[in-house]
Amino acid sequence: MTGKGKLPDSAAALRKRAEDSARQDAAQASEDLLPLSPEENRRILNELRVHQIELEMQNEELRHAQSELDASRARYFSLYDLAPVGYCTLSEKGRILEANLTAATLLNVARGTLVGQSITRFIHKEDQDIHYLHGKQLFEVHSAILQGQVQAGIEQTVERQAYELRMVRNDGTSFWAHLAATVAQDEAGSPVCRVVMDDITDRRRMEEALQNAHDTLEHQVEERTAELAAAMQAAEKGRLNAEAALVEIQKLKDQLEAEKAYLIEEIKLENNHENIIGQSDGIKFVISQVEQIAGRETTVLVLGETGTGKELVVRAIHGLSLRKNRVLAKVNCAALHANLIESELFGHEKGAFTGSHTRRLGRFEVARGATLFLDEIGELPMNLQAKLLRVLQDGEFERLGGSSTIKVDVRIIAATNRDLEEEVRKGRFREDLWYRLNVFPITIPPLRDRMEDIPLLVDFYVQKISKRMGKTIEMIPASAMRALQHYHWPGNIRELENVLERAVINSSGTKLRLADELKNPPTGPGIRQKTLEAVERDHIVQTLERTRWKLAGKNSAAEILGIDPGALRARMRELDIRKK
Numbered sequence: 001m002t003g004k005g006k007l008p009d010s011a012a013a014l015r016k017r018a019e020d021s022a023r024q025d026a027a028q029a030s031e032d033l034l035p036l037s038p039e040e041n042r043r044i045l046n047e048l049r050v051h052q053i054e055l056e057m058q059n060e061e062l063r064h065a066q067s068e069l070d071a072s073r074a075r076y077f078s079l080y081d082l083a084p085v086g087y088c089t090l091s092e093k094g095r096i097l098e099a100n101l102t103a104a105t106l107l108n109v110a111r112g113t114l115v116g117q118s119i120t121r122f123i124h125k126e127d128q129d130i131h132y133l134h135g136k137q138l139f140e141v142h143s144a145i146l147q148g149q150v151q152a153g154i155e156q157t158v159e160r161q162a163y164e165l166r167m168v169r170n171d172g173t174s175f176w177a178h179l180a181a182t183v184a185q186d187e188a189g190s191p192v193c194r195v196v197m198d199d200i201t202d203r204r205r206m207e208e209a210l211q212n213a214h215d216t217l218e219h220q221v222e223e224r225t226a227e228l229a230a231a232m233q234a235a236e237k238g239r240l241n242a243e244a245a246l247v248e249i250q251k252l253k254d255q256l257e258a259e260k261a262y263l264i265e266e267i268k269l270e271n272n273h274e275n276i277i278g279q280s281d282g283i284k285f286v287i288s289q290v291e292q293i294a295g296r297e298t299t300v301l302v303l304g305e306t307g308t309g310k311e312l313v314v315r316a317i318h319g320l321s322l323r324k325n326r327v328l329a330k331v332n333c334a335a336l337h338a339n340l341i342e343s344e345l346f347g348h349e350k351g352a353f354t355g356s357h358t359r360r361l362g363r364f365e366v367a368r369g370a371t372l373f374l375d376e377i378g379e380l381p382m383n384l385q386a387k388l389l390r391v392l393q394d395g396e397f398e399r400l401g402g403s404s405t406i407k408v409d410v411r412i413i414a415a416t417n418r419d420l421e422e423e424v425r426k427g428r429f430r431e432d433l434w435y436r437l438n439v440f441p442i443t444i445p446p447l448r449d450r451m452e453d454i455p456l457l458v459d460f461y462v463q464k465i466s467k468r469m470g471k472t473i474e475m476i477p478a479s480a481m482r483a484l485q486h487y488h489w490p491g492n493i494r495e496l497e498n499v500l501e502r503a504v505i506n507s508s509g510t511k512l513r514l515a516d517e518l519k520n521p522p523t524g525p526g527i528r529q530k531t532l533e534a535v536e537r538d539h540i541v542q543t544l545e546r547t548r549w550k551l552a553g554k555n556s557a558a559e560i561l562g563i564d565p566g567a568l569r570a571r572m573r574e575l576d577i578r579k580k
């Protein structure tokens with residue numbers, strides 16, 4: 001024994017025993033046997049030593065294996081005991097043969113008292129069937145397989161059943177457990193059931209909470225779906241209502257369109273030159289002039305007393321012109337204060353004068369490419385006459401307060417009840433402008449010079465007015481017609497219209513009854529003849545006094561005289577009529 005280190009005590013004892021035995025054997029041999037040669041002795045001794053060493057080594061390995069086995073068993077038992085799940089072994093009858101510490105802890109019972117008890121004691125009453133059925137099936141299948149395997153020469157098999165049930169602890173409280181059971185055979189060959197037991201209460205709670213949440217959600221979804229369906233139904237109803245409303249709107253729109261077309265037609269009729277009623281030579285000549293000039297681009301000057309139909313003629317010219325689809329812009333030069341006319345005609349820049357907060361286009365710009373009607377042109381202040389002349393000559397002007405020159409293409413039609421030639425002579429109207437405007441004059445004769453037109457005009461207006469008032473006038477007495485034809489009509493057709501309006505109001509039946517006593521100014525030998533201007537002046541003053549100097553509006557002097565309030569003011573200025 002050299003170089004092998006120190007042997008353990010038991011090995012040393014063995015060797016001693018072997019040496020003693022060898023010595024005895026040698027002593028015996030020396031007595032019994034023939035003496036061996038020294039060489040033979042040495043060989044045998046060596047062999048003995050080798051055997052002895054081999055035995056000692058085998059011995060050592062066995063001891064080592066034994067201690068490893070002990071350690072491994074200890075490890076296994078601690079793993080078995082402290083495993084995170086409970087283990088127990090049951091007999092076929094359900095008796096607990098063995099259990100780890102975790103199982104005992106789960107069931108809240110000392111491990112020692114657990115062994116020998118029936119597992120059913122720890123299973124909730126309502127769930128015992130579950131356990132029984134699984135266990136039964138497990139053993140039956142196991143035995144069936146075992147038989148088959150025995151026949152087939154197979155030695156081992158594993159049948160597994162997994163199920164969940166409520167278990168009851170020693171203290172009566174319960175918990176949800178997941179059981180995984182297998183059947184095996186014990187050392188004696190009897191079938192035993194090995195059960196792995198896990199507390200799944202938390203998982204079950206979560207599942208239950210999840211299920212509840214799911215149920216609540218489903219309930220909510222059902223409720224919302226019902227609400228949505230109701231809302232959709234309401235929306236559908238709303239849509240149908242909206243569609244019905246749309247149809248109604250479309251119907252109204254169509255009706256409005258039709259009414260609009262009708263009104264346009266009416267307006268057209270009202271302003272159509274065909275509505276220039278009259279068969280006198282004077283009016284026929286005016287109509288022929290209108291037709292002759294309308295299609296040209298020439299400037300037109302319409303002359304005539306107040307109320308003779310100058311505006312009617314202007315509209316007829318525009319309506320027959322190439323510009324008929326564009327606007328007919330109008331400026332009444334008498335209706336505005338002299339300061340305002342300039343801005344009205346030419347527009348102004350922002351800040352051009354106090355109060356001009358924004359830029360404003362004048363009528364010349366509005367009428368670009370169209371027609372501009374300058375009514376009462378005789379009232380245009382001198383300084384503006386020059387500016388107007390420039391537009392007529394060059395088509396150019398500047399906005400008030402502006403420096404850039406604006407070019408426009410505008411057709412001018414002017415009208416006045418003044419004798420412009422006379423105004424030029426008196427120095428109140430620029431001669432050059434007069435020439436520019438007087439390219440194509442149309443003079444409308446006063447009504448008193450075309451009395452033959454009166455019956456036609458009376459018929460036309462009585463029908464028109466009575467229709468508007470919802471009355472029916474079928475008869476115009478000859479006396480009334482005579483009176484109308486013998487009146488001198490200073491307010492011309494506008495005055496005639498007013499007289500007829502009052503007559504229609506005054507008529508209760510179908511017969512026209514004049515409301516006014518139509519009085520002509522006295523004429524004849526011995527009576528000093530007044531000038532027309534003096535007659536007009538008297539008439540205006542009388543009317544003003546009758547209306548208490550009410551110039552505009554209902555029952556005003558302008559209304560009675562049948563002229564524009566602006567024209568009345570202008571005429572008052574000319575005739576120097578002032579309230580005393």
Ligand SMILES: Nc1ncnc2c1ncn2[C@@H]1O[C@H](COP(=O)(O)OP(=O)(O)OP(=O)(O)O)[C@@H](O)[C@H]1O
Nearest residue numbers: 275276277306307308309310311312493494563564
């Ligand atoms: N020939 C006519 N046929 C039918 N109605 C006419 C005729 N002439 C004029 N009228 C009517 O008389 C009224 C006055 O006409 P209009 O305004 O055209 O006259 P005016 O000469 O421009 O008047 P003013 O000089 O006061 O501005 C209008 O209602 C117009 O329709």
